[in-house]
Amino acid sequence: MTTEDPKQLAGHAAEALVRELAVDKIDLALVLGSGWSAAADEIGELLGELPLSELPGFSAPVVAGHGGALRAYRTPLGKTAAVFTGRTHYYEGRGTAAVVHGVRTAAAAGATTLVVTNGCGGLNPDWGPGTPVLIRDHLNLTGATPLEGPTFIDLTEAYSKRLRELARTVDPTLAEGVYVQFRGPQYETPAEVRMAGILGGDLVGMSTTLETIAAREAGLEVLGISLVTNLAAGISPTPLEHAEVIAAGRAAEPRLRSLLGGLAAVL
Template identity: 70%
Template sequence: MTEPFALAAEAADFLRSRFDVDRIDLALVLGSGWSSGADRLGEPLGDVELAVVPGFSTPVVSGHGGHLLLSRTPAGKVAATFTGRTHYYEGRGVAPVVHGVRTAAAWGAGTLVLTNGCGGLNPAWAPGTVVLLADHINLTGDTPLLGATFIDMSEAYSRRLRDLAHRVDTALPEGVYVQFRGPQYETPAEVRMAGILGGDLVGMSTTLETIAAREAGMEVLGLSLVTNAAAGLSESALNHAEVLQAGRDAGPRLAALLAGIVGEL
């Protein structure tokens, strides 16, 4: 099996050759509900199916795309947008989950924007609310780090980038994201536990990618779309169709928000 960093370097070399772009400035991972913003980030420079890039595979989750889009932002930066991700619950291990992050870092990106759809614990955050991630709690019991790799996580999500996002949309709240392993949704008791631990949002992605990005020295901005009230906080049963519909309903606002933030990066 190819060593993870060597595989990321191979993927970055493939993309350099494919697009004739030596390095990128930033990367985005578009989670559930966020794909509508992919074509609003600047001048298109090309796209490629992720499945043909070394180390990547076709996303298995409905609502996730499977392409890497390259664009030049209004600020003149080159951005790579991943319209799909590998989730930890797919059972492939941690390395495939963070392969996109490591590929972006190997291609030169210094900034990473991670987005997701999630359950909300705050009753004031109705479905369609976007929340900036101030911090996270990783309940997967796993990490992408190998051996004695001690990474400072005291500012997992960049204060500078959060301030920038607030300038684009002053109404954005901030919260703590709690990642469970999945793929089952959380029980009401698990949601109550997340709240006791200090969580505001629950989901099944993002934290492992953030750890890998911080290992690579990247600044991270996290954005969560509240797609539903977390289990036990409403009378409705949870289902993935609800997540997708919330993303479609919020699509125009998400696209405008992403375009505004990327235009400032």
């Protein structure tokens, strides 16, 4: 990121986005986390694609399992969806502005709805690897925020109840839970996982909450979906590995394709 004001930089990126992808504006944005990128092709007609790193303020993703492209699709409802196949994580040390730059860019390009996804550890033994779970609420344990100064944003309904209900018209089996973001990049200890559970958490990971805060500041309605890629530390009988996250995403690809395709037809 540059020293330019983050919101001005997002505006410049939005101008480049609509110009390079030859679209008038963006209606819907999707941020695809670990295990999700390969499922995007069911969203609709591909209108264009470009490397994220070619847009102002973006960098190439550094995490295996994340794509590095921005794609535009025409959804079945005739809307334009921008799909970010990678994201910047807070643990990369680039600051919160870099983490939420994609969300702010989408908002500046006209988006009113955000679908934010991630791969995560699950605390519920009934949610095996490959289970998508709607995010009902979150706990931000990073100690950080993308907001500056007296910017008081109401997060009573950070994740839209209306959109969760719409998602269940696509897949009635979707459960929901509370997502807990730790800073990372190390995985959580068993004690930290127990703490998350005591605080009311059902899912643990290293993304999403800062993006949701920025989205709500920008007035976007947010649908959050976690893909449980493994049982969390202390619940899982084996040590945690990132390769397990990628493998779970690949195994879940048919279900995720169906879910994203169905969402694109109702959002």
